[in-house]
Amino acid sequence: MRQFVYPLAALLFISCTLVGCSREMVESIYNVDFEPSNRFAKNLARLPGQYQKDTAALDALINSFSGNIEKKWGSREIKIAGKRNYVKYIDNYLSRTDVNFDTGVIMVETVASTEPKQHLKNAIITTLLTPDNPSQVDLFSSQNIQLKGQPFLYKQVVDQDKQPIQWSWRANRYADYLIAHHLKTKEVDFKKAYYVEIPMVEDQVEIRSYQYANIVRKASQRYGIPEDLIYAIIKTESSFNPYAVSWANAYGLMQVVPKTAGRDVFNLVKNRSGQPSPKYLFNPENNIDVGTAYFYLLKTRYLKQVNNPISLEYSMISAYNGGTGGVLNTFSRDRSRAVRDINRLQPNQVYWALTKKHPNAESRRYLEKVTQYKKEFNKH
Template sequence: MKTSLFILVCLILSGCSREFVEGMYDVDYTPSNRFAKNLAPLPGQYQKDTDALDNLMTQFSGDIAKRWGNDDIKMAGAKNYVKYTDDYLNRSNIDFDNGTVTIETIASTDPKQHLRHAIVTTLLTPDKPGNVDLFSSKEIALGGKPFLAGQVVDQNGKSIEWSWRASQFADYLIAHKLQKRQVDFKTSYYVTIPMVKNHSKLRSYQYADIVRKASKKYDIPEDLIYAIIKTESNFNPYAVSWAKAYGLMQIIPRTAGHDVFNIVKGKSGMPSPEYLYNPANNIDTGTAYFYLLEKRYLKGISNPTSLQYSMISAYNGGAGGVFNTFGGGKTSAINSINHNQPSQVYWALTKKHPNAESRHYLEKVTRYKKEFHAMK
């Protein structure tokens, strides 16, 4: 999380100007915005009082550093869920790539009780991303099916879906799995819970109907949609990125979201984070953007396999990155792509693309696509 640490240090040192916050978090100050709604006790408060938002964001970053120190700051990302509670004394960190849930407290008074509460809260956190404020220590309203149901099991191998089972498991963890470490001259009491081996597949199953519907609607292969979600967020519905991307398919409102709203859906403006934290909206928007790439931005590529390679690359690095790989201009680049075999197009996009992330992105998506195709 070096990037997250950099962002928070910048927040602290820069005084967290409005321009810096907007640039990092895409805040639009309207009551429909998830962050504005969670941060403002009165609707529209920060439309006029931008200094109040500056102060609040500075306080948020400062409270984390004050509690945990500058060397142990963790923030939510695309493939990890991080939530602070209890005035920043408790922290939950779900690492979806490594399949671990780490819950810890630095409370100095009755730390085991604080940790127990944090464990129960984490295990029972509902599958409602829009209702969980990742950028404060606000408590989570529990209720409904837990997000981690089936993905974490207790000492008896049972799924945790009820408060009594979560409480019993918390007691077991504290009695048998409790660990300690030093955090900024404080003692952290923590437990690490392994997720079940197929936790990623279990999350993917939740979205089967949504993926199938989007696939039929936009004529985009289901295995491609699954592969993109796996690559972008590993099926983390709480995914948020410093690059201002939200949700399962990591949609950036100002770019892909804006284009889908304006061109495909005939709507003005762009989707809010709250809109994109709805899995159905997110997958529909991401798949619609693939439709745009296929029918508009990369139109003219004749070979369907070459077109798909180009679409995958463009989802990460933009159509311009694809064109730059093959000469720069759209027309000449498409002509060059059409004069190459699909294997040559793949080689160029994974070896010569100007952006290293985009080169690796195509490799990962292609690999995951084969895995999901084999699961059919």
């Protein structure tokens, strides 16, 4: 543990509070050993772990799923859904769709050896008409999708006439157009694959975000968490992809981990036993509610002793990604001391420490991204 003479530390902190500290001074104060420690004050709430890995069940599912993919596509062509891409297999794994929300490109492809164009057409139509209901779509099988209700990609893709695709007749016509004018082939594991690439509209992220405006507003009012913060978290976590799933066994728009954040919200906010299921979290309204409720816990329980509201928000954002322990360990391995240190710093100094000295590089970038997205949201 870090050691220095306390009176000197007190003088430094008084100086920081009154006139502000330089970046170098803050860094010298927080030149700490980032090894974890369990020697925390007993009177504080326990440390939650929003992103503590919970991969046992998911690993077993993915291993079986990957084996089925490899049989059809080979070991070099295994694609699985993530936080920012939607991947769905159909047709006994012969056809698949990969929607990349970062690049705004959708690839639909098939390795069917008989009537490949027909298999590809069916896959295109399925992609265009996949419903906006993630709880009804099994991402980890080749189970077919019931094509009913509002399509998930409605208005995010337009056909050759620049019209959005909502009905089967328009999806059929656009599929025929793509195959006639934009069909490509490639070699996949010694097989010939047929595919098309479909561009998404430029404002596809904004279009998705608008779908959740009412849900975000209700969650904001229910838990006292600002709307712009909720939007920024969703954009950072999933780019408004309700089908998002991650390595940490996190699901949906706000990437909630059932066993940690989900269980905490069920037990401490909703007075329910157990934890939310993936199906529960794939429902956008449930997901935003649970994710926002977890911010409520960070604000009112886990980080409640942080006094400055701006410093508190920076700490909450960082904790949502890397846990409360990561936030506190940035300042001291002694938890009570860490809280005191945070309260003695100006908000801009807390931000600097969390984006420069946090023990986890992903969490350092995470706070930067969320605060930037908040600024972008408030420009509109």
